[in-house]
Amino acid sequence: MQGIITFKGKEKGLEIYLDERSTYPVLREELMEKLKKNQDFFRDSDTRVVIRGKKLSEAQRKELRRVFSMDFGIRDVIYGDEADLMREAELKIEKPPVKKPEPDEYREEVELVSGAYFDAQSIFINHTVRSGQRIECEGDIVVLGDVNPGGEVIAGGSIAVFGRLRGLAHAGCSGRKDVCVAAVNMCPKQLRLSGRVVTFPDREETGGPEVAEMRDGKVVIRPVSVK
Template identity: 50%
Template sequence: MGITIKGKSDGVFEIEIELSSTYAEIKNAIQKKLSRNKDFFSGTGARIIFTGKVLNEAQKKGLRRMLEMDYGVIHVIFSDETAENYENRDVKIKRAAEPEEEKSDGRISLLSKSYFNAKSIIVPHTVRSGQRIECEGDVVVLGDVNDGAEVIAGGSVIVMGILRGLVHAGAMGRSDVAVAANTLRPKQLRISGKIAIFPEGEESDVPQVAEFKQGTVVIRSLRPQQKKL
């Protein structure tokens, strides 16, 4: 069997890993069980805790990436991790504007499977509502990221237009990443697994970059350097 899934209170699910299971068996068992209820986890704020067999860091990252990209689950913890490693994953910041409304049927489709294993990619157009970009490296979008679109990157994300959709930089655990845009107005921003919620506020008229530093999301302006005459 490999795993046993138990539902708990407040949207918490325990996945118990059998001690004799290999990593491949664990992944296959999770995919088989969760694929039957894929829509149940997506967007519900579900939290998953793994118990039983202890996995190494690479295996943990692989499971976290699979659960986020395939099932929309971003709250994942392993029983051998300390509480300090997991608490305060939701980080609020104090700058943003209400994103523009865009009609969407709520469905997200992967734009191109060839992007995923790339070290870095350039998307030469706007990422529209319902489209999703996945890449192990950095992503540069020569256009906007609309509300209802998603960009998931193992590295940094640069948007040459308006960022209104969901962006996750450092999705595989890297913390030396950033999200930059000409206009930073995301529906939701994630950096290294931390969630930044953008409250209503004034828009900036200069490009900005968001980085995760010392437990919080820091946003700074990228003001062009003035030439001296």
């Protein structure tokens, strides 16, 4: 059953892909197993869950919605065709122009992540990533908490941890080179930037924020001074 259920972080929440060739009972069993393994992460979450892939009957959709709500406290569950219709409706609504910030308004954030950008697919995690939990996103990831040993944060872009980074962080998993990993306390078990892998078996907690980035093909970690 490996690979029949895929979790992906998206702009406004989490996307779950159900293998189209698998039967509903098999998919339901595997989905429940994955959710139970990460129930601390999902319980009472405000995250929107979008389910794509396998075409489900109305009864099956209602059953999964009931399970998400009753067992895991997730009430915002929609299916791919519903999400596409909502997106199409949103695009038809005229929105006021967004004020472009002046340089002084974002100088501190840019300095903290060493010039990395946060695109429309970035996600924010407002809690600690515990052992056994795996966060994935095609864009950038910001964690407002710690990443514990055994926790994994994997991003196509950059990663910023406003806490202790003690698990695995992989920035640039899609091959991007202009990425970095920033943390208030940088002591990961393993750090990956694009194709480079660095391990820190005995690194102690640091006294301030640091950023890891690529320079001349090597991973360099330097302190960051936030004014």
